[in-house]
Amino acid sequence: MKSSLKSFLFAFLLVVLTGNARAQQTAEAPGFEVEFETFTLDNGLKVIFHVDRSDPVVAVALTSHVGSAREKQGRTGFAHLFEHLLFLESENLGKGGLDKLSARIGGSGANGSTSRDRTNYFQTVPNDALEKMIWAEADKLGYFINTVTEPVLAKEKQVVKNEKRQRVDNQPYGNTMYVIDKNLYPENHPYNWQVIGSLEDLQNATLEDVKEFFNQWYVPNNVVLTIAGDFDTAQAKQWVEKYFGEIKRGPEIKDLEKRPANLQQTKKLYYEDNFAQLPELTMAWPSVPSYHKDSYALEVLANYLSEGKNAPFYKELVANKKLTPNVQMFNYTSELAGQFMLQVRAYDGTDLDKVHSAVEETFWKFEKEGISEKDLKRIKAGQETAFYNSLSSVLGKGFQLAQYEIFANDPGMINKEINYILAVTPQDVMRVYKKYIQNKPFVATSFVPEGQKELALENSVAAEVEEEEIVMGAEQEFNLEEEVTYNRTPSSFDRTVEPPYGPSPQVKVPEIWDQKLENGLEVYGIKNSEVPLVQFILEIKGGMLLEDPSKIGVSNLLANMLTKGTKNRSPQELEEAIELLGANIRVNATDEKVIISGSTLAKNFEATMKLVEEILLQPRWDEEEFALAKQQVINRIQQQKASPDYIVSNEFRKLIYGENHILSHNNLGTESTVEAISLQDLKDYYARNLSPHLASFLVVGDIENEAVIAEVKDITENWSVKNVIFEDLPAVLPPAESKVYFYDVPGAKQSVLHIGYPALAETDEDFFPATVMNYRLGGGSFASQLTQELREGKGYTYGIRSGFNGSTFTGPFLISSGVRSNITFEAVDLVKQILRNYPENFNEQDLEVTKGFMIKSNARKFETMGSKLQMLQEISNYDKPMDYALQQEEIVRNITVPEIKALAQKYINPDKMYYLIVGDAATQLDRLEDLGFGEPVLLNPSEK
Structure with a gap:
């Protein structure tokens, strides 16, 4: 990941959810608390320990109190740039740094995230590698900056710029927050610019600038080290003192003053978005910083x-005005200020003035009616479940403790914040609405499709957005092979010696129970009592496989409708019943299944299953909800047309499976197939195809198997077995020779690549060995050749991966990436070269790294409830033995270099693949003929 925006939003939401949830939890279990201990080294480094013996793993996180808010105007993006740089090299880990170490020790993958106010670096590892991680993190903080050279900086600039293109510039609505923040905060406010920075600022950053920024902010007295998991605290303290203790304290750092946005008047702006297919309204009101007393009521309000x-x-x-499929609202709080956000992506052709009028009408009604005690109870019940989910990993616990330490100056806030949340009343919710929202100025942005500015809010002015021009050969050249020397940072001991492993972790493989019912339904379960939750999945074979090709989308619409009320409950009543239990129940359809899944508090499992039974066996078939569901699906299809990522996925399906194969379709359908579907089509599909003998129920949680079986039997008692007929599917074969296909998105800032062919089903004997073979090619993230050469070596991409994606049917081998537009040919040509050489250049060292990661990472394999559920899915879906994880470990232990090479020769042939590129045809199409696969085929010539 190593990203800023998505990671920050995750961390932000995690804090909000866990905080609010804690209120309900404490109300029912006042004795609950997260235990931890803290100490501070002489150099100012704050350390927090949390012990959790449930799995033989430990999470280590280094959090620096520096984000984009500590940057200077004209030098933005530095905090995020360091998020990248700190993984590359340090004086004692050498080139490859933490990424290379992670692969050897079986870590989760060294990662990081940046926000406005902090940057963190984190990883979960088997607990025998704890000393290695403390050594590595200390090297990052105290023995790193000398290794940053001009070529290293030049390369990483390209990686970060590619990330910005991928996440912002090449996405529909990607510049929304840029426009909001530029207008909500004055120019001299540290939230005026984006975390990722500007392309110009990144390009202009000098080595001197970068080193100055590091030396000011990445110092022990501005950092928190969090260690959570199964470890010996006394030993860990000695290691922390040894490796961190002699790093010099930095200059004193003063806290920044709170600076709420002081918006004097409403601002309305519009932007014609090259990628957008639908109009979107975003509104932002100034609110409060994190942990402000009003933030809790604002969360409830949103x-x-x-x-x-x-x-x-x-x-x-x-429901009433049918302007949009959904409305999003959240209270986005940061250390210095906050903003209350509302976002509506409207239906095609909708005037956003209508949306705004409807928003105002809703506010007026709320002013009269307020919020009830029952609604408060419903909201808090869901937050309780979210709280427990946030504690399902040691990394989640570590994140929370560091967050409280930095922004609340007290990690003990993890056990105190509940009091503020519990105190929220209906009167508080109305009070904060009137104080921050009612008749207050706001910033409104209208992002509309090109040529449709008439859909923008009335009196909006054009927003200024920086547009990157695609220029061939514009990027700075660099040579990472140059020999570089630097003065090493002195130390009292030899830090080049990597610490030894500790005692080997005792891997805890969960005990699985299973039972097959008389009607053919299979039940698989794992008891897990770490938190009082239950997670479950009811899978029913079928999905798109059982659809009429002329009406693709039936199973997806059916899944949508099953949660839209039951025979005796309206949609609103069903939703309320679920939320009052602190549960969530979802229904979705895939290519091969209809799936009902969810989670609930263990004490409410029986009541939740009663609702699952209603959803499955007593659908409501509401005509009005059906019409709304069709409209929402068509809206999603229209949105996908705007996204290069969806375009490449949908077009690749067609190449892999061919036009006569059901799996060549997007299971949402098309606008025309969805329009053709009637409610009777859903009823017919439901009556013919949902059968218990095609189903399996998977459960993980704090519950006995007898209780699970009893509830599942109750569900299936009135569920009749049907004679479901699956059509034989045509065989899918790789192309006889490679061919290049191109889909034109004029002005695309990146080219999105899908390269591959139909390869294997997961049930094939070679599937897992082929996955082992692929680890060093593209499955091992920063340990893979594709990443090392295209990202780390050339700076062409933010990320690239490869993998085998089969199921019970043949699926593709796929290489996917987004590369900067002006090196599209060079990137694809380099991929082709890597594929051609891989069977020959795989060696013993590659095998050692592969085995090291795949065997050692087993210590982390069953840590969370989600990972345990995934294990049950593997067993249920592919008829794998209960101990398949141990059997796979033996395959890894015994595999040899000649076997890997044979697999690579068999399954990695660059001359028999589809090469699909979605990008700007005007600048990139013609060059691709030089790949040697003939003239590229333009898939959308009429749209060019």
Whole structure:
């Protein structure tokens, strides 16, 4: 990942959810608390320990109190740039740094994230590698900056710029937050610019600038080290003192003053988005910083107004006026200020003035009605479940403790914040609405498709957005092979010696129970009592496989409708019943299944299963909800047309499976097939195809198997077995020779690549060995050749991966990436070379790295409830033995270099693959003929 925006939003939401949830939990279990201990080294480094013996793993996180808010105007993006640089090399780890170490020790993959106010670096590893991680993190902080040279900086600039193109410039609505923040905060406010920075600032950054920034902010007295998991605290303290203790303290760092946005008048802006297919309205009001006393009531306000069918915005904008499929609202808090956000992506051709009028009408109704005690109870029940989910990994616990230490100056806030949340009343919610929202100025952005500015809010002015021009050969050249010397940082001991492993972890393979019912339904379960939760999945074979090709999308619409009320409950009543239990229940359809999944508090498992039974066996078939569901699906299909990532996925399916194969379709369908579907089509599909003998129920949680079986039997008692007929599918074969296909997205800032062919089903004997073979090619993230050469060596991409993706049917071998537009040919040609050479250049060292990671990472394999559920899915879906994980470990232990080479020769042939590129044809198409695979085929010539 190593990203900024998505990682930050995850961390932000995690804090909000866990905080709010804690209130309900403490109300029912006042004795609950997260235990931890803290100490501070002489140099100012703050350390937090949390012990969790449930799995033989440990999470290590280094969090620096520096984000984009500590940057200077004209030198933005530095904090995020360091998030990247700190993984590359340090004086004692050498080139490859933490990434190379991670692969050897079986880590989760060294990663990081950047926000406005902090940057963190984290990884979960088997607990025998704890000393190695402490050594490595200390090297990052105290023995790193000398290794940053001009070529290293030049290369990483290209990686970060590729990330910005991928996440922002090449995505629909990608510049929304840029426009919001530029207008919500004055120019001299540290939240005026984006975390990722600007392309110009990144390009202009000098080595001197970068070193100055590091030396100011990456110092022990501005950092928190968190260690959580199964470890000996006394030994860990000695290691922390040894490796971190002699790093010099930095200059004193003063806290920044709180600076809420002081917006004096409403601002309305519009932007014609090259990628957008639908108009989108975003509104932002100034609110409060993190942990402000009003933040808790604002969270409830956002949840109440926008979440679910009982939400006022849903009732007015979605159900009544039918302007949009959904409304999003959240209170985005940061250290210095906050902003209360509302976002509506409207249906095609909708005037955003209508949306804004509906928003105002909803606010007026809320002013009269407020929020009820029952709604508060419903919201807090869901937050309790979210809280427990946030504690399902040691890394999640570590994140929370560091967050509280930095922004609340007290890690003990993890056990105190509940009091503030519990104190929220309906009167508080109305008070903060009136204080921050009612009749207050806001920033509104209208992002509309090109040529449709008439859909923008009235009196909007054009927003200024920096557009990158595609120029061939514009990027800075660099040579990473140059010999570089630097003065080493002195130390009292030889830090080049990597610490030894500790005692080998005792891998805890979960005990699985299973039972087959008389009607053919299979039940698989794992008891897990770490948190009082249960997660479950009911899978029913079928999905798109059982659809009429002329009406693709039936199973997806059916899944959508199953949660839209039951025989005796309206959609609103069903949703409320689920939320009052602190549960969530989802239904979705895939290519091969209809799936009902969810989680609930263990004490409410029986009541939750009763609702699952209603959803499955007593659908409501509401005509109005069906019409709304069709409209929402068509909206999603229209949105996908705007996204290069969706375009490449949908077009690649067609190449892999061919036009006569059901799996060549997107299971959403097309606008025309969805329009053709009637409610009777859903009823017919339901009556013919949902059968218990095609189903399996998988459960992980704090519950006995007898209780699970009893509930599943109750569900299936009135569920009849049907004679379901699956059509034989045509065989899929690789192309006889490679061919290049191109889909034109004019002005695309990146080219999105899909390279591959139909390869293997997961049930094939070679599937897992081929996955082992692929680890060093593209499955091992920063340990893979594709990443090392295209990202680390050339700076062509933010990320690239390869893998085998089969199921019970043949699936593709796929290489996927987004590369900067002006080196499209060079990137694809380099991929082709790597594929051609891989069978020959795989060696004993590659095998050692592969085995080291795949065997050692087993210590982490069953840590979370989600990972345990995935294990049950593997067993259920592919008829794998209960101990398949141990059998796979033996395959890894025994595989040889000649066997890997044979697999590579068999399954990695660059001359028999489809090469699909989605990008700017005007600048990139013609050059691709030089790949040697003939003239590229333009897939959308009429749109060019």
